[in-house]
Amino acid sequence: MAGNAEQLELPLIDLSSPDRACSAKSIRKACVDHGFFYLVNHGIEESVLQLVFQDSKKFFSLPLDEKRKLEYKDHRGYTPMFAETLDPSSKIKGDLKEGFYIGPAKLSDSQVDANQWPSDDVLPCWRATMESYYEKML
Incomplete structure (x- = not known):
């Protein structure tokens, strides 16, 4: 990669976490900060x-x-x-x-x-x- 290019790292949100409130806050933050996120252990x-x-x-x-x-x-x-x-x-x-x-x-x-x-x-x-x-x- 040339110059000052930054590598975008999207948040990873694990839906298997027992702390649903924390997961919800993480999703909101990811949407506000990045507009996208990776979702794992979603059950589909x-x-x-x-x-x-x-x-x-x-x-x-x-x-x-x-x-x-x-x-x-x-x-x-x-x-x-x-x-x-x-x-x-x-x-x-x-x-x-x-x-x-x-x-x-x-x-x-x-x-x-x-x-x-x-x-x-x-x-x-x-x-x-x-x-x-x-x-x-x-």
Whole structure:
């Protein structure tokens, strides 16, 4: 490495720690100081993570017009590049990322599922994979 370049070391947070309050404080500090962190001993099997990444790649590889059918509303769905600005001090108009947001299927018994899903014709198993992952993350 040339010059004064610094090596970024991201915090490592171990969820197997019995001190949950300390873990929560560590996560907050990592988010404030770095915006990112490594999470270990989270209990999600590697096979599940690989499936989520594999299916996510399929979704984000779809044509833009197909993804836009699921455009973000009610805090769920697809956000295209430049649609969000997570760093308001950024000189770039919008973030150079796409996103897809899901949440609990229902907030109460009387509500319909607020999530938006591609049809099984477009992406077979997408919904099942993402719902399973969401449940495991809880």
